[in-house]
Amino acid sequence: MNLKDYLAASPPILMDGAFGSLLHLKKGGEVRPSFEWNTLDPELVSTMHAQYKKAGAQIMQSNTFALSSWAINHNWTTQQISKEIHLAANILKKIKGVFFAGNIGPCNTNLQKASDIYAQQLESFYEEELFLIIVETMQTQKEVEAFLKAYEKLKTDSSQLIMMANARTTAIQILSIIPESWILSLGFNCGNHPQIFLNLLEQFKSTKPIIVKPSRGIPQKNEKGELVYPISDKEWVLYVEKLIKFGAKLVGGCCGTTPETIKKLKDALTLPSP
Numbered sequence: 001m002n003l004k005d006y007l008a009a010s011p012p013i014l015m016d017g018a019f020g021s022l023l024h025l026k027k028g029g030e031v032r033p034s035f036e037w038n039t040l041d042p043e044l045v046s047t048m049h050a051q052y053k054k055a056g057a058q059i060m061q062s063n064t065f066a067l068s069s070w071a072i073n074h075n076w077t078t079q080q081i082s083k084e085i086h087l088a089a090n091i092l093k094k095i096k097g098v099f100f101a102g103n104i105g106p107c108n109t110n111l112q113k114a115s116d117i118y119a120q121q122l123e124s125f126y127e128e129e130l131f132l133i134i135v136e137t138m139q140t141q142k143e144v145e146a147f148l149k150a151y152e153k154l155k156t157d158s159s160q161l162i163m164m165a166n167a168r169t170t171a172i173q174i175l176s177i178i179p180e181s182w183i184l185s186l187g188f189n190c191g192n193h194p195q196i197f198l199n200l201l202e203q204f205k206s207t208k209p210i211i212v213k214p215s216r217g218i219p220q221k222n223e224k225g226e227l228v229y230p231i232s233d234k235e236w237v238l239y240v241e242k243l244i245k246f247g248a249k250l251v252g253g254c255c256g257t258t259p260e261t262i263k264k265l266k267d268a269l270t271l272p273s274p
């Protein structure tokens with residue numbers, strides 16, 4: 001079944017949770033862009049995908065979120081970007097029985113080059129037959145424009161697009177320029193607190209299914225230097241249950257969430273196994 005039909009038939013659909021913050025935790029706080037672990041420790045990344053699947057995730061995303069901003073800030077070549085995408089896709093596709101998505105993050109700066117960086121990522125994902133693209137944490141309309149310019153050039157009949165703005169007060173405005181006919185699902189991710197998602201969903205009107213991926217809040221460092229997230233899994237699940245009541249059809253986790261968080265959500269929702 002394709003995702004569009006599945007989404008119409010069996011919402012809510014459960015997605016995976018964070019990669020960057022979880023790798024940071026698993027690697028003792030080591031600071032590096034999380035996609036580098038695809039090269040340095042592919043076994044660990046593969047295990048994390050498997051844990052999210054076991055927890056109940058039905059859509060799994062490549063570990064490539066940090067690639068856009070890294071590539072732009074380090075003047076990466078097409079070949080370098082392409083190599084990273086193929087590596088991440090190969091690790092992801094070892095998991096069976098889920099929908100795969102190529103994950104694309106924000107560029108943050110240098111919007112002149114952003115469109116090219118997005119195009120290079122899209123081309124490489126399509127080469128891997130990852131036609132479902134999830135773009136998240138978009139911060140400005142200019143950035144969305146840069147992505148859409150690349151997407152318009154490269155999209156095919158198989159392409160499916162999910163796009164999320166960083167959950168803050170300007171998020172609805174940021175999404176307003178996206179042609180709805182290009183979109184499978186629209187919504188919000190990350191944010192300082194899941195409460196803001198409730199405020200956004202009260203105001204957000206879309207003919208497309210709504211996606212939400214809240215974080216577990218803004219982390220603080222403890223005395224061991226580990227990042228501690230203020231919102232417990234239990235509290236996070238309560239917020240996501242409310243968001244589903246407000247109409248969210250795709251739900252997953254951002255910073256601070258783990259396979260355990262997703263498992264708790266799945267148990268609370270008593271969804272059928274994927």
Ligand SMILES: [Zn+2]
Pocket residue numbers: 189190191215254255
């Ligand atoms: Zn996040």
